[in-house]
Amino acid sequence: MKFTESMLMSYSQPLSATEDGQCKNAIRMVADALKTLGFTDDNKDITPLYSDTLAYSLKMRRSSDSRNIKLFVQGSYANNTNVRTESDVDVAVIQEEVFRTEYRSSGTLYPQSDSDYNFRTVPAAAKSFKDEVQEALEEKFGSDVERKNKSIKVHGNTYRKDADTVPCRRYRDYRQDFMHDVSNFIGGVVIYPDDGGIIINYPEQHIANGRKKNIDTNYHYKKMVRIMKKMRYLMEDSCCIAYSSAAKNVNSFMLESLLWNIEDSWYLDNCGTYRKVFAFSQLIATLQNRENDFLRYKEANGIKELCPKPSDYTNLCNFINQLASFYEYE
Template identity: 50%
Template structure:
């Protein structure tokens, strides 16, 4: 497919000025639903990081402490699909999972086990949302609870999660010295540990260090992926938008700023990726997990990049 500079400029732009309002609306309505069920807001809705839409708030009900956080492409201002839902992590903070190095246990930190299971937590959040939004407005899915939008509320996914504390780098037995992620337990499949706060902060920093061209090019590659899907190129179905955003996060900053022309800039980024020998060193945009966790994921991504280079025909 032929691409010119004007096309890539249009792809690089944020979806619309209403995206921020969608994020605010999503976190506000979930917060309101939980407050309707006895939670109180301990911190008002604020931005986790400037120049993002990563709104957050904290609530409490008895001993239960929850953080709501807008995450994903909306939070990172890299969304290119108008119909996508806003992801809001509903993170339980006071009950958490831990990772330790060999020889260290809960006893070293004075922690005790909780009988409150992740599946029960998801059920409790579901019941709270149903009580407020009404039957038929909330759909139970494998990883999330989808809230149906209407004329005054946003289509949203509430993602029940529990804080994950990784103490493997702590040698002081300091309970506050951990890498904080979130642990999602699907109905089917293995638990997933993600790092949304680090992803948001790293993306913001990368964007600033590239004169805001990082996220522009993320939007470009995401948009072209959808064009490839429309063209029935199967490799586009085997990589996620998050994987592509993370891939570009690993690319040296100078490639985003050397060329003023968007077409030359993107072509230079693609050429760098195509000739890369560092696939096993690349990380997700959170800077913690490997970009390709399995050989299959690596194969899928390399095939996508090969097909993308064939699909992308620059016209100067």
């Protein structure tokens, strides 16, 4: 077998302390740039959303117009599932005082509207929040700033990693609230890509769910996720077109979510006393046997479907089957 115990052990390891510090630097550099827009952090420390995560967070405000924003590290660094040291650090910058709501529609038994919560619609700002953030970053980092469809990249150097800043707006889903309680909502974020449309994500739920899953599986869950992600990168770099193509048609978040759906007892039974080579072999076999279940699986946030499109399901099944071949015979 190509993959030895020592190799899989190294693949399963978490981030180093150095990268931990670079996550803090990513938050700090974005926060410092936003101070040029009049925001202040009131000299607060950068702290993680949870004490045992790298999801560093910072709240800022602007007293002149009562604006509030929240910054936090999201993605693989925040979830401590990163396996490539050169990966970008994702920093969400969330507008909190202006938000998008979701209500039960007028055709339902208990419809809702803004008036139930004393909300009012505000006119569109002359300049988008993304434009504001971009200008602030450019003022501080100059030509190191590059605008992307959904984010604004700040290219790194010896002090900081590449950082993808994601300006977004708070999303509030009140459909499960029947008491007109302003604070009783499922919170997400809304991203407005440059090419149109909207994207609703739940990064905070992703972090919380991944943390709980890892604790409940005696910390085996994220080890298996890191190995799975490493395998994907190895397949993507393979000279075999079938492996490379299969890897490119899925993303790391999809694989992390796939493994989140595997019950806790599986990790405790298969990873607790056996070597990682054995455990990962068993994981691949389990996933192959459960392909029909992929259609009912959720993302790691527990809200969105893992495979919302038929092509997502096809690509995921193909990846698992190609992974089985790659793992055994490459």
